[in-house]
Every structure is written in C-alpha cells, then in structure tokens.
Amino acid sequence: MSDAPLYASRLWPPVRRRAADATAATMDLLESLGYVGKTDATGVFTLLPLGLRVHDRLSRIARTTFEERGANTVAFPTLQSRTLWEQSGRWATYQAEGALLTATSRSGEQMCLAPTSEEIAAATVREHLRSYRDLPVRLFLSTSKYRDEIAPRGGLMRGREFTMADAYTFDTTPKGMRASVGFLNDACRAALLAMGLTGVFQAAADGGSISAGPTTEHLVLGDIGQSTLLVCDHCGHRGDGSVLRARPIPQNDPVVNVIAFALTSPDGSTTPAAVAIRSDLQVSPRKVAAITGATRVDLLDPTRLPGLFGTKAGTLTPWDCAGTATLLFDTSVAHLDAFAISDGTAGLRRNVAWSGTTGLEALAPVADDLHRAAQGMGCGHCEEGHYREARAIEVAHVFELGTQYAAPMNLSFTDEHGAARTPYMACSGIGITRCLQTLADLQRDKDGLRWKPGTGPADLHLIVLRPDLPAMRERTDRAVRHLRDRGAALFIDDRPEPAGEKFRYANLLGLPQALVLSPQQNNDEVELVNRWTSRTHRTSISQLPSTWGKR
Numbered sequence: 001m002s003d004a005p006l007y008a009s010r011l012w013p014p015v016r017r018r019a020a021d022a023t024a025a026t027m028d029l030l031e032s033l034g035y036v037g038k039t040d041a042t043g044v045f046t047l048l049p050l051g052l053r054v055h056d057r058l059s060r061i062a063r064t065t066f067e068e069r070g071a072n073t074v075a076f077p078t079l080q081s082r083t084l085w086e087q088s089g090r091w092a093t094y095q096a097e098g099a100l101l102t103a104t105s106r107s108g109e110q111m112c113l114a115p116t117s118e119e120i121a122a123a124t125v126r127e128h129l130r131s132y133r134d135l136p137v138r139l140f141l142s143t144s145k146y147r148d149e150i151a152p153r154g155g156l157m158r159g160r161e162f163t164m165a166d167a168y169t170f171d172t173t174p175k176g177m178r179a180s181v182g183f184l185n186d187a188c189r190a191a192l193l194a195m196g197l198t199g200v201f202q203a204a205a206d207g208g209s210i211s212a213g214p215t216t217e218h219l220v221l222g223d224i225g226q227s228t229l230l231v232c233d234h235c236g237h238r239g240d241g242s243v244l245r246a247r248p249i250p251q252n253d254p255v256v257n258v259i260a261f262a263l264t265s266p267d268g269s270t271t272p273a274a275v276a277i278r279s280d281l282q283v284s285p286r287k288v289a290a291i292t293g294a295t296r297v298d299l300l301d302p303t304r305l306p307g308l309f310g311t312k313a314g315t316l317t318p319w320d321c322a323g324t325a326t327l328l329f330d331t332s333v334a335h336l337d338a339f340a341i342s343d344g345t346a347g348l349r350r351n352v353a354w355s356g357t358t359g360l361e362a363l364a365p366v367a368d369d370l371h372r373a374a375q376g377m378g379c380g381h382c383e384e385g386h387y388r389e390a391r392a393i394e395v396a397h398v399f400e401l402g403t404q405y406a407a408p409m410n411l412s413f414t415d416e417h418g419a420a421r422t423p424y425m426a427c428s429g430i431g432i433t434r435c436l437q438t439l440a441d442l443q444r445d446k447d448g449l450r451w452k453p454g455t456g457p458a459d460l461h462l463i464v465l466r467p468d469l470p471a472m473r474e475r476t477d478r479a480v481r482h483l484r485d486r487g488a489a490l491f492i493d494d495r496p497e498p499a500g501e502k503f504r505y506a507n508l509l510g511l512p513q514a515l516v517l518s519p520q521q522n523n524d525e526v527e528l529v530n531r532w533t534s535r536t537h538r539t540s541i542s543q544l545p546s547t548w549g550k551r
Contacts, residue, residue, distance in 0.1 A: 003076040005484065005490040006491045008493040008494060008505075018501075018504075019032055019286065020032040020508050022447050027156070033045075033121055033449070034416075035050045036155070043159040044081070044160050045156060047433075050515065051265050051457075053456075053458070054151075054439075054451070057455055058432050058455065061193060062165035062299065062430050065190050065191040066140040066165075069189075069310050070289045071167055072140065073271060075139055075143065076117050076121065076124065078114050078143055078145065079114075080111060081109065082102075087119065087123075087410075088119050090118075093296075097208075099115060099148050101115075107414075112144065115145050116145065117427075118401065121410045121425075122425070122463045125137055125411065126410070126411045126481070129170070129411065129412075129413050131413055132415050135172050136176055137168075138180065139167065140167045141165075142161070142432065143265065145162055146160060146161055147160060148160060154224060154226060156402065156433045157225075159433070162434065164460075166189070166428065167429075168425065168426075169184065170411075172415070172421065172423060172424070174402070176237055177402065179398055179420070181398060181426045185398050188398060192430070192435070196439055196443065197395060202217065203219060203239040204239045204240065204244070207242060211404065213402050215398060215400065216397070216398045218396035220392065220393050221391065221393075222441060222444065224437070224438070225391040225392045225393035225394075227388070228389070229374055229390045229392045230246075230390075231390045232382060232386070233388075234382050235381055237381035237382065238390070241284070241372045242284045242372055243286055245369050245373070246380050248281060249378075254278050254332075254333070254340070256278065256340070256341050256352075257276070257278070258277075258320070260299070260309070261299060262299075262300050263288075263297060264294055268366055272308055272325035273326040274327050275288065275322035276334075277330040279370055281372070282374075283370055284372045287368075287369060288328065288370060290311045290364075292328075314342070316342065317341040318341070318365075327459040328368055328370070329365035331369050336354070338350075338351050338353055338360050342488075361456060366444060375389045376388075387421060392402075396430040401427060403422045403425070406423050408409075438507075439452075447508070451511060452512065456510060459512055462476070462490055462491065463503065464517050465499050465502070465516065465519065467495070472517065479515070482541055484542070486544065513529065514528070
C-alpha cells in the first residue's frame with residue numbers, strides 16, 4: 001500500500017489527450033481514465049495503478065477501523081477444500097445455486113474458490129479454541145472472493161471476482177453475540193464514513209445463503225444499485241421486502257394457496273412445513289425461519305408431495321397438510337370468513353371457511369406474518385403509509401449466525417463448569433471493489449470524478465506548467481520533497497501538455513486538491529485549487545498544511 005508519488009509521464013496505461021469523456025457512464029469513465037481495465041472474462045476486471053491505489057486505501061481504512069476497535073487481522077486462503085464446505089452443508093447448496101467456482105487437484109482433491117469465509121473462519125478458530133477464557137474472538141480480513149454469477153452486471157457492482165473486507169466474531173452466549181453484532185455495525189458504519197460515503201443507512205434484510213438469522217444491510221440510495229428496497233411514503237420506514245411487515249391490498253374472492261417447505265433444524269434434521277397464504281402473495285423464507293427457528297428453509301421437492309400429502313404440487317390445501325406437516329397461516333388468510341381453495345384438479349372450491357365445510361373439518365388458524373412485503377402494500381410500521389420501491393447500493397452487511405456453522409463443524413469450548421459448549425458466531429462484510437465504483441458514481445460532477453481526502457489515488461495533484469524548462473524541473477523536485485516531508489500523497493503531471501489540457505485532466509481524475517506550479521509565479525508561490533468547491537487561492541509552498549490526506 002505505497003503512497004510513493006505517481007508521475008503522469010511514467011503512468012501506465014499512458015495518459016492520452018482527451019481520452020476520457022466527463023459525461024460518460026461511471027464505469028466507462030473509470031476505464032478510460034485508467035482506474036479499471038476489462039478482461040476477456042465477463043465480470044472480471046483488472047485494477048490498474050490508479051484503481052489499485054483507491055482499492056488499497058479503502059482496504060486500509062477498513063482494516064484500521066476494525067483494528068482500532070480491537071479486532072485481529074488474519075489472511076484466510078480463498079482456495080478451500082470440499083470437505084470443509086461439506087461440514088457446514090453448504091457445498092451442495094452453493095452447487096445447486098450454480099454459484100460455486102470449483103477445481104480438482106491432480107491428486108483428485110475437490111476444492112472451491114470461496115465466495116465467503118464462514119467455513120474457514122470456524123475451522124481456524126476450532127484449531128485453537130479451548131476454554132471460555134479464549135472468547136470473545138474478533139477477526140478481520142480483506143481477501144478476494146469468487147462467485148459464479150449467472151449474469152455479471154454493473155461493472156464492479158456485481159462481478160465474479162471481488163474484494164471483501166470481512167470480520168468474524170465468536171462469543172460464549174447469544175447476548176455476547178448480539179454485542180458483537182453491535183460492534184460489527186459500528187465498525188462498518190465508521191469505515192464507510194471514513195471512506196467518504198455519506199447518506200449510509202441501515203435496514204433489516206434477508207441473509208440469503210449465508211444466514212437464517214437476523215441481518216442488517218448498510219446501504220446508500222443510488223441509480224447504479226443492485227438492490228431494491230421498500231420505503232414507506234409516510235414514515236420513511238424502509239428495508240427488504242423479505243423482512244418488512246406489510247398490510248396486503250384487500251382482495252375480493254380470495255384464493256388460499258399452500259406452499260410446502262423443508263425446514264432444517266440446528267441439529268441438521270429436516271421436517272416438512274406448509275404455509276397457507278393468499279394466492280397473489282409470496283412467502284418469505286426469512287420470516288418462516290424466524291417463526292420456526294429453522295437454520296434453512298427450502299422449497300420441498302415437488303416429487304415428494306404425493307407421498308407426504310396425497311396430492312401434487314399446485315393442488316395442496318391446508319386440510320391436506322394438517323397433522324402431516326407443521327402448518328402455518330399467513331395473516332392474509334388467517335382471518336378470512338370465506339375463501340376458495342383448490343378442488344384437487346385444475347379448478348377451485350369456493351365458499352370455504354375455517355369453521356368447517358362439507359367434507360372439511362374445522363381448523364383454528366393462528367396468524368403469522370409470513371408474506372413478502374411489496375410495492376403498494378400498507379406500511380406495517382406506521383399503519384398509515386404505503387411502500388414504494390427505491391434503488392439502493394448495498395455497501396456492507398452484518399449477519400447474526402448463531403450456531404449455524406459452529407454446531408455442524410464441531411466448534412466447541414469448555415465453559416466455567418467444564419461442560420462442552422458451542423460458540424455463537426456473527427460476521428460482516430464491506431464490499432471494497434463495490435465501494436470504489438459507488439464512491440466514483442455518487443461523488444462525480446459534470447467535470448469528472450471527485451475523491452475525498454485519503455480515498456483517491458493521491459490527495460494532491462501537482463500541475464507543472466512548462467516542465468521542459470530546467471528551472472521548472474528544479475522547482476518541481478523541491479516541491480515534491482517538501483510536500484512528501486509533510487505527508488502528502490502526490491500525483492505529478494509533468495507531461496509536456498498545454499495548461500488547458502492539464503486542468504481538464506485534473507478535473508477528470510478528481511483528486512481533492514490541485515497545486516499549480518507556473519513560470520509566471522515567484523519562486524515560492526503556488527496556486528491551490530479545491531476540486532470540490534473550485535475555489536483557488538495563491539499561497540507560498542511553505543504555508544501549505546503540515547498534514548495531507550486526513551478527513
């Protein structure tokens with residue numbers, strides 16, 4: 001992570017006159033300015049010298065933030081064994097999703113390029129954990145991750161290779177885990193703020209294939225976002241539709257459908273479950289997990305339905321599932337007086353009631369909130385507004401893992417009474433490469449990119465006019481030595497180009513401040529230009545700030 005001066009005359013790829021268009025899309029601008037390069041693999045990019053400087057500075061901010069709060073930094077291998085992932089049960093899951101990039105060694109060992117680090121984190125701590133006195137453990141790492149995205153898109157926003165700044169915590173109790181979740185949220189918030197991201201907010205989210213427990217996303221609103229949030233138009237309450245409470249739009253002649261799931265318990269056993277829900281709504285597996293305590297919620301294989309319930313997919317009714325599976329009722333159907341259900345074929349049986357109908361015994365449904373919130377539904381927080389969709393960028397995510405990984409991977413410690421106990425895990429991830437593009441997109445203006453101090457490829461853009469003159473070369477050398485002594489990270493434009501081209505390039509590159517050296521100035525005189533305000537003022541080089549790159 002060097003802050004050695006960058007010289008435009010030596011930079012590669014070469015700086016070309018008018019090679020970049022300030023109005024281009026952000027990813028195109030990053031490519032034309034030499035921050036990022038395309039490869040022949042879709043969703044895989046090269047970080048060129050300027051982009052790597054930004055990447056390394058953002059990574060350093062994340063690492064410093066976590067270390068200052070007590071985390072220890074480690075480096076986990078990205079190449080991991082199939083055996084490790086089978087211990088957690090996720091090898092088959094990720095293979096089924098098609099997200100896992102795998103390889104086989106010459107000796108026949110199957111491995112993967114890991115998209116996430118829960119398994120290796122648990123295995124590493126397992127090797128050294130003995131007693132409750134060894135806990136809590138808080139680890140930080142920044143590594144490349146790999147995910148076989150079906151349709152990589154958005155440049156660095158969703159690629160097949162990306163950098164994550166992760167943290168993993170291990171505690172003796174659920175209370176300790178929740179304290180660690182607070183630690184992770186605080187550290188992520190502080191790191192993102194130090195990177196220059198403003199307007200970051202937190203929202204409850206779905207943990208996907210990583211966690212069945214509560215999770216929190218750190219987001220910023222932005223058109224390049226890959227996430228769709230719901231926001232209440234009255235109270236501003238917002239979050240992912242899989243976790244938000246919402247009041248469905250009333251419907252005449254409602255139809256009750258049943259969706260069957262396989263619930264995986266913390267001990268690894270599976271049981272069938274069925275959710276009765278209005279036919280126009282979707283079940284949220286995240287909410288089912290929260291209600292049942294399951295660590296995984298998967299759709300039940302349709303071929304198993306006839307054997308379990310005596311009927312095929314698409315024709316299930318609550319009465320088919322009663323007594324055979326855990327039967328849950330969504331709030332959209334539990335209080336209906338009359339409704340329709342499948343008649344067992346392609347038609348509907350109408351005027352059915354929970355109190356009983358010819359051939360159907362009475363059921364006593366208990367209402368649970370199990371449907372996904374969607375645009376237009378009433379807000380379940382204020383009971384007055386309605387949800388609307390908004391595009392957002394997920395820049396960090398915090399997961400409450402519990403014993404989801406520790407238990408199947410036989411991670412344990414001895415408590416104060418000598419009994420073996422399972423630790424509780426939590427984790428977080430900050431998308432470093434995603435933050436790079438997000439910062440470039442949200443902070444740019446009509447003239448090009450703009451970086452906050454301490455985040456761009458350098459903090460001071462030294463514009464040298466007439467560098468062909470011996471006197472100007474001598475002034476430049478003195479200025480560089482002086483500024484480096486004061487801690488400035490420098491980019492020196494020493495190309496033999498006209499002043500207008502150099503000023504245009506400085507705006508495109510976007511460093512926080514520019515310092516102009518001109519033959520028309522006195523020997524110690526310089527002109528300082530602020531990229532964010534466009535204000536300029538003349539000063540002497542000896543009166544410049546004693547520190548640079550501090551926010």
